[in-house]
Amino acid sequence: MLSAEFRGFTWRHAGRRAPAVADVDLRIEAGERVLLLGPSGSGKSTLLAALAGLLTTDSGDHDGEVLLDGKEAAGQRGRVGILFQDPETQLVMARSGDDVAFGLENQAVAPDEIWPRVHESLEMVGFPYTTGHPTHALSGGEQQRLALAGVLARRPDLILLDEPTANLDPEGADSIREALRTALADTAATLIVVEHRVADILNLVDRVIALGPGGAVLADGPAEAVFAEHGDMLAEQGVWVPGAEPPSHPDANPGETRLRGEALTLVHSGAERPALDGVDFDLRAGELLAVTGPNGSGKSTLALLAGGLVRPTRGTATVPGESWPLHRLPARRLATRVGTVFQDPEHQFVTGTVRDELAFAPHAAKWSRRRIDARVSELLERLRLAHLTEANPHTLSGGEARRLSVASALAAAPEVLLLDEPTFGQDRRTWGELVDLTASIRDEGTALLAVTHDRDFAAALASRELVLRAGRTHAEANRC
Amino acid sequence: MLTIEPICDPRAPIARANPVAKLFAVAAVSTTALLAGDWLTPLLLLAALIAVVPFAGIRLGPLLRRLRWLLVAAGTVAVVNTVFAAEKTGTVLFSAGPLEITSDASIDGVALGLRVCVAATAGVLGFATTDPTDLADAFTQQLRTSPRFTIGSLAALRMLPLLGAEWQQITTARRARGMEGGRNPVRRARLFASTMFTLLVGAMRRAGRLADAMDARGFDSEIPRTHARIQRMRRTDWLLLAGAITVAIAAVAVSFAYGTFDLLA
Numbered sequence: 001m002l003s004a005e006f007r008g009f010t011w012r013h014a015g016r017r018a019p020a021v022a023d024v025d026l027r028i029e030a031g032e033r034v035l036l037l038g039p040s041g042s043g044k045s046t047l048l049a050a051l052a053g054l055l056t057t058d059s060g061d062h063d064g065e066v067l068l069d070g071k072e073a074a075g076q077r078g079r080v081g082i083l084f085q086d087p088e089t090q091l092v093m094a095r096s097g098d099d100v101a102f103g104l105e106n107q108a109v110a111p112d113e114i115w116p117r118v119h120e121s122l123e124m125v126g127f128p129y130t131t132g133h134p135t136h137a138l139s140g141g142e143q144q145r146l147a148l149a150g151v152l153a154r155r156p157d158l159i160l161l162d163e164p165t166a167n168l169d170p171e172g173a174d175s176i177r178e179a180l181r182t183a184l185a186d187t188a189a190t191l192i193v194v195e196h197r198v199a200d201i202l203n204l205v206d207r208v209i210a211l212g213p214g215g216a217v218l219a220d221g222p223a224e225a226v227f228a229e230h231g232d233m234l235a236e237q238g239v240w241v242p243g244a245e246p247p248s249h250p251d252a253n254p255g256e257t258r259l260r261g262e263a264l265t266l267v268h269s270g271a272e273r274p275a276l277d278g279v280d281f282d283l284r285a286g287e288l289l290a291v292t293g294p295n296g297s298g299k300s301t302l303a304l305l306a307g308g309l310v311r312p313t314r315g316t317a318t319v320p321g322e323s324w325p326l327h328r329l330p331a332r333r334l335a336t337r338v339g340t341v342f343q344d345p346e347h348q349f350v351t352g353t354v355r356d357e358l359a360f361a362p363h364a365a366k367w368s369r370r371r372i373d374a375r376v377s378e379l380l381e382r383l384r385l386a387h388l389t390e391a392n393p394h395t396l397s398g399g400e401a402r403r404l405s406v407a408s409a410l411a412a413a414p415e416v417l418l419l420d421e422p423t424f425g426q427d428r429r430t431w432g433e434l435v436d437l438t439a440s441i442r443d444e445g446t447a448l449l450a451v452t453h454d455r456d457f458a459a460a461l462a463s464r465e466l467v468l469r470a471g472r473t474h475a476e477a478n479r480c
Numbered sequence: 481m482l483t484i485e486p487i488c489d490p491r492a493p494i495a496r497a498n499p500v501a502k503l504f505a506v507a508a509v510s511t512t513a514l515l516a517g518d519w520l521t522p523l524l525l526l527a528a529l530i531a532v533v534p535f536a537g538i539r540l541g542p543l544l545r546r547l548r549w550l551l552v553a554a555g556t557v558a559v560v561n562t563v564f565a566a567e568k569t570g571t572v573l574f575s576a577g578p579l580e581i582t583s584d585a586s587i588d589g590v591a592l593g594l595r596v597c598v599a600a601t602a603g604v605l606g607f608a609t610t611d612p613t614d615l616a617d618a619f620t621q622q623l624r625t626s627p628r629f630t631i632g633s634l635a636a637l638r639m640l641p642l643l644g645a646e647w648q649q650i651t652t653a654r655r656a657r658g659m660e661g662g663r664n665p666v667r668r669a670r671l672f673a674s675t676m677f678t679l680l681v682g683a684m685r686r687a688g689r690l691a692d693a694m695d696a697r698g699f700d701s702e703i704p705r706t707h708a709r710i711q712r713m714r715r716t717d718w719l720l721l722a723g724a725i726t727v728a729i730a731a732v733a734v735s736f737a738y739g740t741f742d743l744l745a
Contacts, residue, residue, distance in 0.1 A: 052696050082696045088642065089689040092635045092697075094613055101708035106698035114708045136641065150697060309652045335658030346682070347653040350674060364658040394681065408657065 001030035002079060002157035002190050004051055008064035009215075011046055011055060020046040021215030023064070030069075033184070033191040033204060035223070038211035039238035040398055040427050044194045047215065048160045051192070052082040068158065078107060081156030085163040085425075087143035096138070096146055097122075097131025103154045121153040122146075124186065125179040139295060141172020145179050152183055159184075161193040165200070166425045169295045169453050173200070180204060196427050199242035210234055238429035246456045247432070249439035251463050255285035256320075258447035259338065259416045263315035264305045266298075276301045277471040278315065281449075283416065288438065288448040290462035297468040299451040300420055306449060307340040307418045319416065332364035338416045339409030343424055345401040349393040354385055354404060357393050361412035375411060383407045383437065399430035406437065410446075417441060419450040423457050435460050487546070488609045492537020493716070495609040499618040501717035505724035506606040512728040513598035516735065517744040519591035524731040525598045529605065536609050546608055550600035558593025562586045612637055618711040628700050635690060639683070646682060650675050 006026045012019040021043035028034055036044050049055050050066045053074045066073040068080070084090055093099040100118045109117065118131060125145045129138075138146065144164065151159065164180070165173035177200060184191060184204060195201045208226040210219040218237075219230040227234070227241055235241045260282045267274045276298040283289050283306075291299050304310040306317050308326025316325035319337050326338060342348055351357050358379050362372045380386040383403045388396065393404055402422070409417060422438070423431050438461055442448050452458055458465060467475040488495045494502070509529070513522045533543065544551075565585030574581040616634040619625045654660070654675065661668035694700070735741040 049692075054692050054695055077696070077701060078698055080696075084689065084693060086689060089686050090693040092631070092638070092690070092694055092699075094611070094638055098613055098708065102694075102699075103697035105705045105708055106701060106703075108703045108706050111706050111708065111710065114706070118708075136638075147693075154697065304652060307656060309655050330662065331655045331660035332658040334655070340653075340656040342649070342653050342656070344649070344653075347650045347678065348657055349678075350654065350657055350659055361658040412658065 001188050002068050003030040003070075004028045004073075004158060004190065004192070005067045005070075006047065006050075006064065007067065009047075009050065009066055010063040011043075011050065011060055012062075013060045014058070016060075019214065020060075024215040024217075026209070026217065028190065028192065028207075030190055031188055033206050034193070035198070035201060035205040035208045036192055036194045036211065037198065037208060037234065037239050038218075039213075039429060042211040042213055043215040044211060045162055048082060048162050048192065048194060051158065052080050052160055053077040054082075078154070079156060080158045080160065081151035081154055082160040082162065083144075083148055083151050083164050085166040087140050087147055087167060090147040090150075091135045091143060094134060094136070095131065096127070096129060096133045096135055099135055099146060100131075100150045100153050103150050107154055117153050118149075121149040124152055124183050125149045126175070126182070139172060140168050141175045144168060144172065144176050148176065148179055148183070152187075155187075156189060158190045158192070159187075161191070161195070163194055163196065163425075166196065170455075171294060177201070177204075196238075197240050199240065202242065210237075210239065212237065235428060238427035240428045247435055247460050249435065249460055251287050251442060251461075254287035254463070255445065257282045258285050259283040259306065259317065259319050259449070261302075261306050261315070261317045264302065264312050264317060265314040266301050266305060266310065267313045274313070274471050276305065276312075276468075279466075279468070279471075279473050281306075281466055281476075283447045283449055285415065285445045285447050286442060287463050288442050288450055288461045290458035290465045291449060291451045291468065292453070292458065292465060293468035293474065296470075297474075298471040299468055301471075302468065303340065303418050303420050303449065303451045307338050308334050309340060332361070332366075335361040335414065336365045336412040337414050338418065339412075339414040340418045341405050341409045341420065341422060343421045345405035346394060348405050348408065352392055353390050354380075354393060354396075355389045357404060357408050358411050360408065365412050367412075375413070379407045379411060398426065399433065402426065402430065402434065403437070406441075410441070415445075416447045416449070419448065419452075421452055421454075422450060423452065423454045431457075487538060487542045489537030492535060492609070494532065494536040494605070494720075497609075497720050498622075498711060498713055498717040499610045499615040500622045500711070501713060501721045502606045502610060503615075505721050506602045508721075508724045508728050509602045510599040512732060513595045513602075515744055516595070516732065517591070517742040518735055518740040519587055519594060520735040520738055520740045521731045522591065522594035522598045524734060525727065526594060526601065528727045528731070529598065529601045532605065536605050538605075538608055543604065543608070546604050547600060550604070551597065554593045554596035554600065557596050558589045560589075561592045562589030565589065614709070614711065617707065617709055620705075621707055621711045622713070627705055631699070635694065636687070639686065639690070642686075643679065643683060647675065647679055650678050 006024045009024045010019050010022045038044050051073055053076060068076050091099050092102050097118050100121060101114050104114045104117060125148050127145055127149055165176050168176065193201060202223050208223045209217060210226060210230060212218045219226045231241045235244055262280055263278045264276055265274055265278050266276045279302060291302055293299050305312045308317055308329060311327045318325050322337065326334060349357060351360055355376060358376045359372050362375055380389060385404060385407065388400065396404060423434055435457060463478065465477050466473065509525055513525050516522060562581055562585050565588060568580055568582045568585055570582045570584035572580060572582050573586065612634060616630045619630050620627050659671060661671045732741060
């Protein structure tokens with residue numbers, strides 16, 4: 001057990017003008033279980049990194065103190081364990097057991113004690129494989145459980161969780177929460193967890209601290225009291241306050257078919273079964289079709305084939321007015337027919353400013369200068385990017401980058417837009433913006449297909465749902 | 481997909497041998513082959529290596545697949561050195577216009593090709609039977625290399641296959657934006673450069689996160705690390721190493737006795 005304290009703590013990342021957190025005073029008692037809330041940019045991750053001793057003097061400027069049991073945090077890494085959100089960049093070793101052992105080796109645990117502790121912590125998180133199992137063959141949820149075992153094996157007195165389920169599908173997120181429940185029941189360690197989806201984590205904590213911009217404490221106390229008193233304000237700030245009513249945007253009458261997929265099949269060379277196996281669908285103007293199903297069911301593959309981005313092994317995706325299937329179209333023509341928005345917006349940025357980004361596809365499609373300018377201005381206005389015209393796309397916040405990637409996919413006025421996990425890892429406010437934006441695009445007559453794990457997103461916007469299992473259509477249902 | 485894992489049966493004697501012992505054994509055989517200028521020494525060494533293959537636990541198919549480009553390289557070396565030899569002595573075997581192949585030149589060419597073969601086969605036998613993690617462990621424990629460098633490289637190596645997948649994603653995302661190389665070489669080059677840039681930006685971020693995760697688990701702290709898996713030279717490892725050195729000496733000795741040995745000038 002360990003108490004944690006910030007005294008007048010300020011941190012500015014190297015190369016930034018504004019501090020990430022300014023003048024934070026906060027004390028967390030030994031053994032407390034704390035949920036740290038706040039919108040993107042409130043410095044939650046910075047505070048956790050400071051406690052973990054990861055903010056080194058060469059990565060920024062600091063002021064004030066970060067104390068663990070009254071002593072500088074920087075020198076006490078051995079007593080703190082931190083779990084990050086991205087499972088892939090937390091695993092160091094090729095074999096699962098070695099990865100848990102890695103932290104113990106660093107701690108100079110005696111060699112004959114290492115393996116018993118590895119087995120103990122793997123059991124604690126319910127890791128289903130042997131120690132020799134390759135880490136790259138694990139699913140995201142399994143990788144995250146392994147990373148958690150790596151944290152627990154070191155027997156930290158302070159456990160920090162930085163959005164531990166944000167990058168996982170619902171099944172993976174459940175398994176991590178289950179592992180956390182078991183593990184936390186077994187230890188007296190102090191816990192600080194950062195999480196957007198509050199409802200799922202509330203039974204693990206006994207105190208909620210809500211931060212505003214720059215790390216200012218907005219509310220602090222037991223969960224019920226905090227949400228009763230400050231619920232509306234927190235929702236406004238982007239927190240998923242439990243019990244809030246999800247929005248609903250039913251569509252008007254869908255029009256004609258804008259995109260048709262026939263017997264779409266993709267077999268990767270050397271794979272045991274097709275990634276996608278004979279899936280048919282049609283997509284009509286003014287509707288949103290939600291494509292759902294567990295990880296590995298072929299959802300993202302369907303989006304790639306439907307968008308004409310990958311050549312199907314069999315089957316075709318076609319739009320009216322084109323005699324060739326989409327995958328045969330040259331890219332500049334494809335962009336005027338179907339837009340695709342990927343999960344990671346940064347993969348899609350191809351220019352140095354927001355304006356150029358929006359002008360790119362219309363320019364490639366040889367639109368006239370005047371038409372391009374008009375289109376760019378319209379999109380900047382509609383997606384509230386007008387103040388960022390000259391900004392570099394790579395410097396945008398998560399929500400802005402997402403809006404820009406949607407805007408740039410729409411730039412060349414395609415009649416079909418495909419979205420791959422559009423709400424992944426977004427805070428409540430950005431989520432709400434995305435739902436509104438998607439509804440307005442749909443209601444203008446664009447045909448939308450969204451691959452999503454997000455039940456609330458699908459419920460708010462989709463009139464039909466296509467459920468995939470193991471590469472095949474499992475069910476196709478009207479939602480209303 | 482890029483793989484860096486061993487492709488052998490882990491119970492085979494050579495697969496179980498200590499990585500450092502294997503490294504030095506490979507070095508002994510390859511260096512001898514590269515220093516010898518005749519055809520007999522590398523031929524004997526190659527025969528010895530082929531005799532060892534059954535103990536490495538690698539099936540012939542995967543082994544040949546790993547070797548195929550190296551064998552092509554060896555063949556090219558042999559042909560080029562035969563055809564373009566500076567001194568064309570000995571009997572003329574074949575002649576067509578400016579092209580002339582003589583017996584001495586072809587023997588030298590084959591000798592050079594054989595040496596490449598030996599180095600390649602020894603290297604593949606060594607690395608295809610060694611897990612990178614065990615190699616890194618052995619380096620830090622037996623050769624006392626810095627853990628920061630060795631384990632760091634190992635972690636970076638693990639990220640390599642991810643880069644391949646990411647390249648694919650970026651290329652697809654670019655097509656969706658209307659960007660494609662097509663047949664225009666200038667546009668292709670620009671697309672390659674911009675894809676590479678995006679990949680590197682992502683890789684740097686990822687490397688930063690990985691470094692944080694390693695630091696958070698106490699890597700590179702002041703305390704000397706312990707080792708979950710002990711790597712040391714056992715009796716069989718010394719035997720393997722002694723065997724490799726003996727084979728190298730024997731090959732040279734036979735070549736001497738036969739009167740062909742020639743140190744590479």
